[in-house]
Amino acid sequence: MKISRNTARLKPSATMAVSARAQALKAQGRHILSLSVGEPDFPTPGHICAAAKEALDAGFTHYTPVPGLPELLDAAAGYFNRFYDAGASRDNIIVGNGGKHCIYNVFACLLDPGDEALVPAPYWVSYPPMVELTGATAVIVPAPAEKNFKVDPDMLEAHLTPRTRMLVLNSPSNPTGVCYTRAELDALASWAVDRKLVVLSDEIYDRLTYGGVQAQSLCSWWKRIPEHFVIINGLSKTFAMTGWRLGYTLAAPELIKAMNRLQGQSTSNVCSIAQKAGVAALNGDYSAVETMRAAFERRRALALRVISGWPDVFCPEPEGAFYCFPDVHRHYGAAFADSVSLCSYLLDEVGVAVVPGAAFGDDRCIRISYAVSDDTLSEALEKIGRVLSRERGRP
Numbered sequence: 377m378k379i380s381r382n383t384a385r386l387k388p389s390a391t392m393a394v395s396a397r398a399q400a401l402k403a404q405g406r407h408i409l410s411l412s413v414g415e416p417d418f419p420t421p422g423h424i425c426a427a428a429k430e431a432l433d434a435g436f437t438h439y440t441p442v443p444g445l446p447e448l449l450d451a452a453a454g455y456f457n458r459f460y461d462a463g464a465s466r467d468n469i470i471v472g473n474g475g476k477h478c479i480y481n482v483f484a485c486l487l488d489p490g491d492e493a494l495v496p497a498p499y500w501v502s503y504p505p506m507v508e509l510t511g512a513t514a515v516i517v518p519a520p521a522e523k524n525f526k527v528d529p530d531m532l533e534a535h536l537t538p539r540t541r542m543l544v545l546n547s548p549s550n551p552t553g554v555c556y557t558r559a560e561l562d563a564l565a566s567w568a569v570d571r572k573l574v575v576l577s578d579e580i581y582d583r584l585t586y587g588g589v590q591a592q593s594l595c596s597w598w599k600r601i602p603e604h605f606v607i608i609n610g611l612s613k614t615f616a617m618t619g620w621r622l623g624y625t626l627a628a629p630e631l632i633k634a635m636n637r638l639q640g641q642s643t644s645n646v647c648s649i650a651q652k653a654g655v656a657a658l659n660g661d662y663s664a665v666e667t668m669r670a671a672f673e674r675r676r677a678l679a680l681r682v683i684s685g686w687p688d689v690f691c692p693e694p695e696g697a698f699y700c701f702p703d704v705h706r707h708y709g710a711a712f713a714d715s716v717s718l719c720s721y722l723l724d725e726v727g728v729a730v731v732p733g734a735a736f737g738d739d740r741c742i743r744i745s746y747a748v749s750d751d752t753l754s755e756a757l758e759k760i761g762r763v764l765s766r767e768r769g770r771p
């Protein structure tokens with residue numbers, strides 16, 4: 377069978393590939409510690425599950441409007457208004473099957489073949505392939521650890537061409553955990569508006585920040601110039617709802633209408649029961665969110681304490697999400713040449729799953745998720761530390 381060129385060249389998601397390999401080794405009876413996960417290790421809070429059960433018991437099992445139930449659109453708009461004074465209404469929202477689906481649909485609605493989108497690296501694994509599925513090109517703008525993994529307008533300007541249409545931002549970031557400050561974000565937004573670009577701001581980790589840092593949103597820019605900004609959020613990370621597949625987009629009505637047409641001809645509405653759960657989550661009590669955030673904050677401290685003891689490793693302090701992204705490249709050499717071979721070694725030889733930085737556009741790093749129990753985290757980090765200490769100074 378001939379697979380289309382577009383999909384034939386798609387690589388499997390590296391994070392999912394590592395998780396699958398870790399699962400396979402576990403199934404063989406190996407003791408595997410996985411720090412490769414991109415999801416909270418907590419159950420979905422009870423009141424959210426109860427809303428889903430109620431929906432099911434009430435027979436709420438049919439199609440809903442394509443962009444989402446009106447009450448869910450209101451709840452998502454209400455989220456942006458409550459935290460960011462966005463001035464959003466239901467006409468500015470569409471609900472998709474996770475933030476992932478929303479992001480893909482935004483690219484599909486805004487990019488044509490030949491267009492370019494600026495994607496700062498380290499990036500979330502799916503941005504470049506999603507851009508390229510539209511026939512556009514993802515132009516990678518490297519922001520190494522020494523730059524605290526952040527881009528500035530000069531770095532973007534160096535990659536601007538007459539074909540540039542979009543800029544993709546993700547703060548707090550997966551994989552680095554880095555958060556842009558208000559001033560940094562404003563400088564990037566202003567630069568992008570001056571160049572008539574559309575900024576896609578993926579703010580899916582905005583409730584998970586640490587050390588007193590507040591996630592900064594581009595909602596204020598969207599409120600003033602909606603045609604230049606698209607904001608992505610979702611319930612996966614905030615409410616430990618990865619499996620429910622609920623994400624939402626805040627955008628100008630013109631883009632929402634285009635996404636609605638695309639969704640109407642492809643996936644239609646998100647699961648009706650999940651939508652009811654989403655309403656309960658967004659409009660309900662956020663104390664479980666704070667409990668999870670506090671646990672991540674404690675684990676972040678644990679991880680940073682251990683990683684800071686690793687020889688020849690530099691790890692900018694993550695302020696959000698649930699990842700550390702240490703630069704370990706000084707250990708590359710005879711034993712492992714790059715992040716992929718280091719991660720293969722760690723998984724196969726010491727039973728620890730972490731994701732190669734190459735998958736996120738920075739081969740010098742590895743991604744460590746601390747969305748795991750304290751015990752798993754301590755044991756796994758100790759094992760990685762032992763490998764790095766042993767390999768130190770090897771030719």
Ligand SMILES: Cc1ncc(COP(=O)(O)O)c(C=O)c1O
Nearest residue numbers: 414474475476500550610612623
């Ligand atoms: C930065 C970022 N954006 C979007 C997503 C998509 O999440 P979901 O589709 O579960 O809402 C993820 C998930 O890992 C992510 O890390």
